[in-house]
Amino acid sequence: MRQPVDLAAVRGRYPQHFARFGRQHLVAVLAGVAAFVVLVFGMVQLDFFSGKLLSGGERLLDILGLMLPPDPGSWPHVRTFAVALLETIAIAFLGTLAAAVLALPVSLLAARNVIAARVVRFLSRRSFDTIRSVDILVWALIWVNVVGLGPFAGALAIMTADIGSFGKLFSEAIEAADRKPVEGIVSTGGSHLFAIRFGILPEVFPMLASQVLYYFESNVRSASIIGIVGAGGIGLHLAEAIRTLELQQTSFIIVMILIAVALIDFVSGQLRFAVIGRRATT
Amino acid sequence: MAVASRTAEVSLTRFIDNIDRFPSYIIRLFQLESGQPVWTDVAEWFWGLPRWLRLLGETLLMAYVGTLLGAVGGFGLAFLAAANVGPNRWLRFFVRRFCELCRTVPLLVFALVFVIAFGLGPLGGVLAVAIHTVGALGKLFAEAVENIDMKPVEGVASTGAPWHVAMRYGALPQVTSNFVSYSLLRFEINVRESAVMGFVGAGGIGQDLIEAIRKFYYSDVSAILVLILVTVAIIDTITSRIRHYLIGLEEGR
Numbered sequence: 001m002r003q004p005v006d007l008a009a010v011r012g013r014y015p016q017h018f019a020r021f022g023r024q025h026l027v028a029v030l031a032g033v034a035a036f037v038v039l040v041f042g043m044v045q046l047d048f049f050s051g052k053l054l055s056g057g058e059r060l061l062d063i064l065g066l067m068l069p070p071d072p073g074s075w076p077h078v079r080t081f082a083v084a085l086l087e088t089i090a091i092a093f094l095g096t097l098a099a100a101v102l103a104l105p106v107s108l109l110a111a112r113n114v115i116a117a118r119v120v121r122f123l124s125r126r127s128f129d130t131i132r133s134v135d136i137l138v139w140a141l142i143w144v145n146v147v148g149l150g151p152f153a154g155a156l157a158i159m160t161a162d163i164g165s166f167g168k169l170f171s172e173a174i175e176a177a178d179r180k181p182v183e184g185i186v187s188t189g190g191s192h193l194f195a196i197r198f199g200i201l202p203e204v205f206p207m208l209a210s211q212v213l214y215y216f217e218s219n220v221r222s223a224s225i226i227g228i229v230g231a232g233g234i235g236l237h238l239a240e241a242i243r244t245l246e247l248q249q250t251s252f253i254i255v256m257i258l259i260a261v262a263l264i265d266f267v268s269g270q271l272r273f274a275v276i277g278r279r280a281t282t
Numbered sequence: 283m284a285v286a287s288r289t290a291e292v293s294l295t296r297f298i299d300n301i302d303r304f305p306s307y308i309i310r311l312f313q314l315e316s317g318q319p320v321w322t323d324v325a326e327w328f329w330g331l332p333r334w335l336r337l338l339g340e341t342l343l344m345a346y347v348g349t350l351l352g353a354v355g356g357f358g359l360a361f362l363a364a365a366n367v368g369p370n371r372w373l374r375f376f377v378r379r380f381c382e383l384c385r386t387v388p389l390l391v392f393a394l395v396f397v398i399a400f401g402l403g404p405l406g407g408v409l410a411v412a413i414h415t416v417g418a419l420g421k422l423f424a425e426a427v428e429n430i431d432m433k434p435v436e437g438v439a440s441t442g443a444p445w446h447v448a449m450r451y452g453a454l455p456q457v458t459s460n461f462v463s464y465s466l467l468r469f470e471i472n473v474r475e476s477a478v479m480g481f482v483g484a485g486g487i488g489q490d491l492i493e494a495i496r497k498f499y500y501s502d503v504s505a506i507l508v509l510i511l512v513t514v515a516i517i518d519t520i521t522s523r524i525r526h527y528l529i530g531l532e533e534g535r
Binding site: 039045048052056057063130133146152221225228239254 | 387398408
């Protein structure tokens, strides 16, 4: 048997659950409406309703159909793409390594427990922020202007962009390091430099290494697109295949990139685990 | 490393020969055509301000619309992809692979293909941002859903409610704040990404930026870069404010 519910009594006991239009509720509704209005305005501005969406959608389906199955065209193409892919990985590798080597000393400047001077810390942090906010493609374009077209400009672009990220991450890792080893070394009369070398570095090294590996993974992805602006790697071939409508080659290159990225993620994931794991046992 | 250096055509001699051009290029960026430093004549430096602001607005709109559409898509897919509430194993498998594909293919590649399909202009860029966001947020949202407490869901389901009702009243209240804060983070990223969409003709400020770099309009490059940096900084501040406000709401409850 179902009991009749005395709604009025329940309403009296929990007024806040029945008050439909509290102030917060009103704010939430207004925010939602505002968000929706901006969305519609944006969609109108960005040509969503000009019929382009439908015709373009049809063409997109055609393009996707033409992409299948992935087909490089001929064996020489496969060789070219494979070399370009290796070049991409080399760009990412060199760029990440150079950035890590260069960022380490600079990140010491930004760490609170190493440099006491606030001005130095502030300046180095702001410059890391600025470097990081400029997109890697922009760095690539700038380096192309400086050292010319080719993969070298790409490696330099990745290096520059990563110095910003590594500087921030490294200095945070260094700040989180335990004080005690440093105090121990200083108490034996060791210099400031010794304290950094033997007190801080051994402690933060595994963390830095795993961050560097993580960025290597993400840089392989970035390196595969900087070719679009002429900085080497497989991006050049990819952009060209898309622009000349060699759609089966396009999908072949994309599949190659996906496989390479998956492989590298797997290997570096294992390495990262090994680095962190070793730290736990010692 | 030696192999990598060979493959990447690293030539130290070329590097040393040209390295002095990097600082001089950067310095040149901050000089007007007359050779004066840019801050001596700000009006001349930012001569294209109205046009650039309009393009910057377009960039922000692209990021906004792309993020919102992507978040809606990711929202729908997340419940299908989560291991604990997903209705069907095969569906879950396909949704997960789809999300992976969407976020692993670089954004610019989507943009290049969409520009061919939809023509030059921001439409292709927005859709590229949206697709990429579906992939990225779909995964994050699904992980958030996998971490919920299952008891409310079971409670609702035990009353005989269908799946979508169980999701609405059992799962959704636990993940809303996570979803919003992930979407805001994604919005920050998408603003940066939208700024370079123009490099491949997909709308936004990138178009003017690449033109200025390619044609060596030095002071324009620095002016546009400064505008982008300022915009990104403002957006980051606002979104982090909103995030902290939402976290505060959560804890106050």
